[in-house]
Amino acid sequence: MTTRAAPIRRRATSYDVARSVGVAQSTVSRCFQDDSNISQATKDLVRDAALRLGYTPNALARSLITQRSNMIAVIVTRYTLRGNPDVIYAVGEALAASGKQLLLVPVEHDAPTIADLRVTLEYPLDGLISCVQIADIDLADIQVRGIPMVLFNRRSAGIPVDSVATRHFDAAGDIASRLHGAGHRRFLCMTGPADAPVSAARRDGFLGKLQELGVHDVQIIETDYSYDGGKAGFLAGLAPTALPDAVFCTNDQIAFGVMDAARFTLGLRIPDNVSVVGFDDVPEAGRPGYNLTTMQQDSVQMARLAVQLLLRRITAPEIAVENLQIAARFVARGSAQLAAK
Amino acid sequence: MTTRAAPIRRRATSYDVARSVGVAQSTVSRCFQDDSNISQATKDLVRDAALRLGYTPNALARSLITQRSNMIAVIVTRYTLRGNPDVIYAVGEALAASGKQLLLVPVEHDAPTIADLRVTLEYPLDGLISCVQIADIDLADIQVRGIPMVLFNRRSAGIPVDSVATRHFDAAGDIASRLHGAGHRRFLCMTGPADAPVSAARRDGFLGKLQELGVHDVQIIETDYSYDGGKAGFLAGLAPTALPDAVFCTNDQIAFGVMDAARFTLGLRIPDNVSVVGFDDVPEAGRPGYNLTTMQQDSVQMARLAVQLLLRRITAPEIAVENLQIAARFVARGSAQLAAK
């Protein structure tokens, strides 16, 4: 006896089901809704037939009439996925719990134009979460379309949009204070691309606090926010005359690159010869190989909050805009000298 | 002068545009298709009006009539995202290049039931890529619905489905040969969960080859496919009497955990006291902190192939099923003694 693949059948519609049990299409429709007036008897009958015919309501047709697609677009870059894979998972989980689908929109750079999103915006989205920077003019465009939106880890100065973000500026300032307090005076700041707002906020917070403390000449090296970038940038850009006391990296990946360059290429010891501090507290940071002193941002929690904000705005479009600011937590490990010298 | 938010307007439809220029709705529709017979004059007129009214074709309505949603579901677990974030990005990129949207479906375990996918399957998907295991009966169900499908890094024994997968079995056997050839005799195999088919294939390939070579008693420790799992599993499960010569881990994350446990907790030296080999060649493997000897699977390339297979099947449903087997490449680094003793 050979098993033969079942033939592909045309997808059954509510009409097919209706015909097969001798009721109206509207009756079938009502059997798949929770609150409708349907006798248990016909409900059983219809659902039974539906099962037999392999009928499933067509989400697209439903969306068309209900004006609700149940789709949430999430805009990310390659680095969002690499740096915070758990964020995407957490967002997906939270959305699924509310019956929403996650439309993942990968964009090349952390500042897409509206053209990059054109195809996606042709769908009547229920909402949108952006993990990348969007220009104010495009934010306005999206808002005019009536699409509820939440910004993740960034906010807009000009346009009122809900957002959830770490207190990058304050947290980076805190790092500056601690390093300065420990006696460090020659600083190096390793940043991501200048147009990446998260990195920029962290850099500005760090430099701002140092200014306050009277330190004005801080070397800055711009990288691409990656391990390789951090490593190469550190080796190439390092002023050969004077090694810095302390290096602040705007994310952990850069810090790992710097640490490996310092230890394995230059033969330095950390934190004896140089202190390194990162930002994010990704899992690797806590492992013995790096043992990185860093700032912890609870991105999974932030992801849940973002979804929560979005769902709230979908159901209540008129409520006041909220810009949640999440404090980061300093995690002292072994990569930086922090006791006063 | 205060800037005031533009009011939310109802989304313009093709009828709105038609009315505003005095043509029929069908004409508007044709102006947004490539091959239709429309004079350049009216096309310009209509597109101009569309721009003015903020009209965009409604992808949902279009899908309903064209029977093509342009949506591809990609099913992943938390570990897919963590271990291969670039895969998802590459898939998204390849799909976007073909005008498809990526519907990300996160599932809890690497063996979801059809019920976990119910909501997603209500959409008339153009196709589906599964990075998780799906039971044959459910695969059949999906095929009956006529949804083109590709399995990523796994295949089905019973159901003919396109797939792209690493030659896990052969590659793991290769590792076994090399370790055995170098004189190792006491082996430990650290695996992921038993129901994760990728891990199982790698384990079986490893054990199978050792059997051939006359090694029958290989210790096996099952973990959850993570760094922490590898570390804890190694420390807890290790036979206290005899340290293994060589440890094969079914992925790099486990290997990192094992290495850190061995070096930092047990004070062992790698590869002098014990050899460790991983699988995947994630970026961290090549960094000096681990310098892990491993098997490289080019998952980005595989992702592109998966999309290619899927698109091909969408346009030509009748062609023969293809099970692409991608050879892995052995990457000798410093975590394993490989010269014959």
Add this chain to the structure above:
DNA sequence: TTATAGCCCGCATTCGAATGCATTAAAAGC
């Protein structure tokens, strides 16, 4: 001038499900 072809465009229908309103049947009230 008339026949003929070709190009544009409009009309009407279609995709599949949801829903207001009308209708029928059953239950309750007197």
Add this chain to the structure above:
DNA sequence: GCTTTTAATGCATTCGAATGCGGGCTATAA
């Protein structure tokens, strides 16, 4: 037993765009 209320179902329309077919208009040929 007849009216009134209530519950269950059907009818018809709607969401927004795509498309086959037919008609009108222009251009070319006879």
